[in-house]
Amino acid sequence: MCGIIGYAGNKNPMPILIGGLKRLEYRGYDSAGIAILNAKKFYVQKSVGKIEQLVKKISYRQNIEGGVGIGHTRWATHGKPTLTNAHPHNSCDNKIWVAHNGIIENYKDIKNQLIAKGHKFKSETDTEVIPHLIEEYSKKGFDFKKSVRLAMSDIKGTYALTIINSDEPDKLIAVKNSSPLLIGITKNGQYFAASDATALLTHTREIIYLNDKEMAVLNGTGYQIETISGQSINKKIEVLKEKEESIQKSGFPHFMLKEIFEEPEAVENAINGRLIYKEGTAKLGGIETIKNELSKINHLTITACGTAYLAGQIGEYLVEELSGVSSKVEYASEFRYKNPVIKNNSAILAVSQSGETADTLAALYEAERKNCLTLGIVNVVGSSIARQTHAGIYNHAGPEIGVASTKVFVSQLSVLILLALFLGRQRNLSLTEGKKIIMELSSLPKKMRQILKQAPLIKKMARKYSKFDNFLYLGRKYNMPIAYEGALKLKEISYVHAEGYGAGEMKHGPIAMINKNFPSVAIATTNSVYEKMESNIEEIKARNGRVLAIATKGNKKITKLADDVIYIPKTLEPLEPILTVLPLHLFAYYFGVLRGFDVDKPRNLAKSVTVE
Ligand code: G6P
Numbered sequence: 001m002c003g004i005i006g007y008a009g010n011k012n013p014m015p016i017l018i019g020g021l022k023r024l025e026y027r028g029y030d031s032a033g034i035a036i037l038n039a040k041k042f043y044v045q046k047s048v049g050k051i052e053q054l055v056k057k058i059s060y061r062q063n064i065e066g067g068v069g070i071g072h073t074r075w076a077t078h079g080k081p082t083l084t085n086a087h088p089h090n091s092c093d094n095k096i097w098v099a100h101n102g103i104i105e106n107y108k109d110i111k112n113q114l115i116a117k118g119h120k121f122k123s124e125t126d127t128e129v130i131p132h133l134i135e136e137y138s139k140k141g142f143d144f145k146k147s148v149r150l151a152m153s154d155i156k157g158t159y160a161l162t163i164i165n166s167d168e169p170d171k172l173i174a175v176k177n178s179s180p181l182l183i184g185i186t187k188n189g190q191y192f193a194a195s196d197a198t199a200l201l202t203h204t205r206e207i208i209y210l211n212d213k214e215m216a217v218l219n220g221t222g223y224q225i226e227t228i229s230g231q232s233i234n235k236k237i238e239v240l241k242e243k244e245e246s247i248q249k250s251g252f253p254h255f256m257l258k259e260i261f262e263e264p265e266a267v268e269n270a271i272n273g274r275l276i277y278k279e280g281t282a283k284l285g286g287i288e289t290i291k292n293e294l295s296k297i298n299h300l301t302i303t304a305c306g307t308a309y310l311a312g313q314i315g316e317y318l319v320e321e322l323s324g325v326s327s328k329v330e331y332a333s334e335f336r337y338k339n340p341v342i343k344n345n346s347a348i349l350a351v352s353q354s355g356e357t358a359d360t361l362a363a364l365y366e367a368e369r370k371n372c373l374t375l376g377i378v379n380v381v382g383s384s385i386a387r388q389t390h391a392g393i394y395n396h397a398g399p400e401i402g403v404a405s406t407k408v409f410v411s412q413l414s415v416l417i418l419l420a421l422f423l424g425r426q427r428n429l430s431l432t433e434g435k436k437i438i439m440e441l442s443s444l445p446k447k448m449r450q451i452l453k454q455a456p457l458i459k460k461m462a463r464k465y466s467k468f469d470n471f472l473y474l475g476r477k478y479n480m481p482i483a484y485e486g487a488l489k490l491k492e493i494s495y496v497h498a499e500g501y502g503a504g505e506m507k508h509g510p511i512a513m514i515n516k517n518f519p520s521v522a523i524a525t526t527n528s529v530y531e532k533m534e535s536n537i538e539e540i541k542a543r544n545g546r547v548l549a550i551a552t553k554g555n556k557k558i559t560k561l562a563d564d565v566i567y568i569p570k571t572l573e574p575l576e577p578i579l580t581v582l583p584l585h586l587f588a589y590y591f592g593v594l595r596g597f598d599v600d601k602p603r604n605l606a607k608s609v610t611v612e
Contacts, residue, residue, distance in 0.1 A: 002029065003029065004162055005070070005071040006192060006193035007070075010066035013064060018034070022051055023199040025050075025601065026255070031076070032047055032050075032053075033087050033099075034071040036067055037097075038066065038169075039067070040169050042097065048086065085123045087127060091134065092118075098131045102159035102160060102178060103157050105156045134165070145215075148173050149229070160179035160195060161175045162174050173215060174210070174215060174218065179610050180383065182207050182209050183210060184203060184206065185237065186204045189221060198401075205239050207239075208235045208237055238381075246399050256493070256589050257589055259400055259401070260452075264446075264449050267410055267448065267578060269395075269397060270411045277435060280437075291426075294426065295426045295427075297325060299346035301347070302328070303349070304331075305357050307409050308412060315349070318574055324428055331359075340366065340367070348372050349419075350364050350375070353408040356383050358612045374388065375392055377393050377415045378392055379396075395411040396411075403602055406489075410582075421438070440571055441575060447568070452586075458583055466594045468517060468518070468519050469497060473498060473522075476502060477527070478577050482523055482584065483502070483523055511540075515543065520545055522537050525568065538561065549562035550565075550568060552570050
């Protein structure tokens with residue numbers, strides 16, 4: 001959701017900014033723009049739609065020898081995705097250009113005050129007040145840095161900003177508050193600002209993560225980092241480990257398919273080095289320091305958004321079943337605004353791929369304010385959520401580029417199993433049970449690869465069902481959230497109506513919709529609730545509904561009930577979701593492709609939801 005790239009150095013900023021914007025495309029956007037400043041001359045271009053549209057409008061041959069530049073992909077919040085609303089935005093005197101990710105909450109008041117002072121606005125965005133506000137301070141005689149600082153003290157809201165100013169043409173100022181922003185540095189005078197590290201991988205691996213209310217001043221000869229109030233700070237330089245291939249399609253037609261095929265590896269990466277077989281438990285370095293506190297907790301709230309929330313739903317069941325610690329999953333967007341009761345000896349666990357989801361971060365702030373122990377399961381190292389929590393576990397799933405989360409979902413499930421196992425072994429879970437879980441968890445990647453071999457069959461199923469526009473996904477217990485996830489994926493990338501439901505609730509509503517044109521996907525694996533699922537399937541069939549079932553290998557009986565069956569290998573019931581979700585991810589992928597959609601960048605969706 002909105003991507004920012006900035007550059008200061010002696011190379012032509014144009015291809016660097018365009019390359020960076022392409023790398024940020026996956027975050028979700030609907031317009032894009034750049035502003036470059038070289039020898040007091042600005043080169044500005046914007047376009048609606050994909051980066052290719054922007055590229056068509058500019059010439060790479062424009063020989064700009066160094067300078068500063070800012071680029072932006074905009075995901076519309078205030079005002080439609082039009083050329084006028086696209087960033088960067090400028091001041092009345094055209095000297096100051098700004099790209100912004102976040103929301104300026106008091107922009108209406110500021111805008112009115114600025115209009116009263118004679119400022120003219122062109123766009124409907126909240127962002128446009130920023131260059132005008134900086135201009136106002138510059139007119140009073142403050143230098144660029146001081147004017148930015150004063151402007152920041154006037155605005156309320158969230159922001160990652162990159163700002164250039166032709167009065168001080170060698171500088172790029174980057175400021176952060178709640179929205180993600182990091183700085184990339186090199187040894188040869190190239191400096192970058194970006195929303196995330198994937199945009200910078202081809203240029204540098206040396207990164208400085210900005211904290212909230214910090215700003216960086218970059219130019220071709222160096223960088224300075226200060227707080228917004230002007231205190232200079234020494235920041236640690238982190239070195240990224242991500243491989244360049246992890247952000248390439250590597251022969252796959254889409255990132256989504258590549259990432260589904262990486263699901264077994266995502267499980268391996270989540271569990272590798274973390275299983276202690278002889279003790280039947282997990283070794284989780286990130287929570288080692290708080291293990292005593294964890295042995296005393298009697299409640300765990302899990303909070304997250306989107307697909308991560310669905311992983312959290314399974315986490316709730318896992319924690320209760322394996323450890324006996326009471327657990328509840330809550331939408332972060334709800335948790336942050338209600339008045340959550342936080343009892344002594346409880347903890348909150350935020351689950352987030354990006355580590356930047358605004359609601360999840362805000363839920364953590366709320367929990368922290370109430371003195372709750374905060375934990376995280378996060379994929380992006382150094383992200384805001386990772387830094388906000390007291391302790392946490394990284395997924396190590398590598399970058400996920402497809403907007404719809406797939407490999408990180410199974411990685412989140414794997415880590416949740418490890419955490420539940422760890423809490424369980426601190427309490428009453430027996431060594432034998434612990435060992436059984438470890439053995440089975442280790443065998444999952446192999447079983448997942450067997451499911452992936454069925455991709456051609458699943459593609460055939462997707463073709464068979466691709467004529468339908470409504471779907472009901474049903475599951476029980478551990479597979480109820482998988483029914484939600486299957487439906488969510490189909491809806492996200494195919495734009496068909498799909499509803500996930502707890503099968504036990506089917507009779508309380510959804511059954512009214514069933515007919516021959518309203519198929520159901522039923523997760524009916526051989527487990528403690530299999531017979532119940534079988535009855536649900538019978539009920540659908542009695543109403544002429546079609547059923548595509550996900551069943552356990554060896555269950556021949558189900559072929560007589562369901563219209564179509566996709567088999568998965570047998571595993572322990574709490575681990576089943578890691579297997580049952582795989583055919584549903586593939587089904588959604590093929591369905592979306594067959595309908596002709598860009599499955600990696602579904603319309604209106606953003607990978608990283610950095611505004612609420
Ligand atoms: C967006 C993405 C989803 C993701 C959700 C939560 O909606 O499109 O794929 O599950 O945000 O994101 P997080 O980064 O916190 O896991």
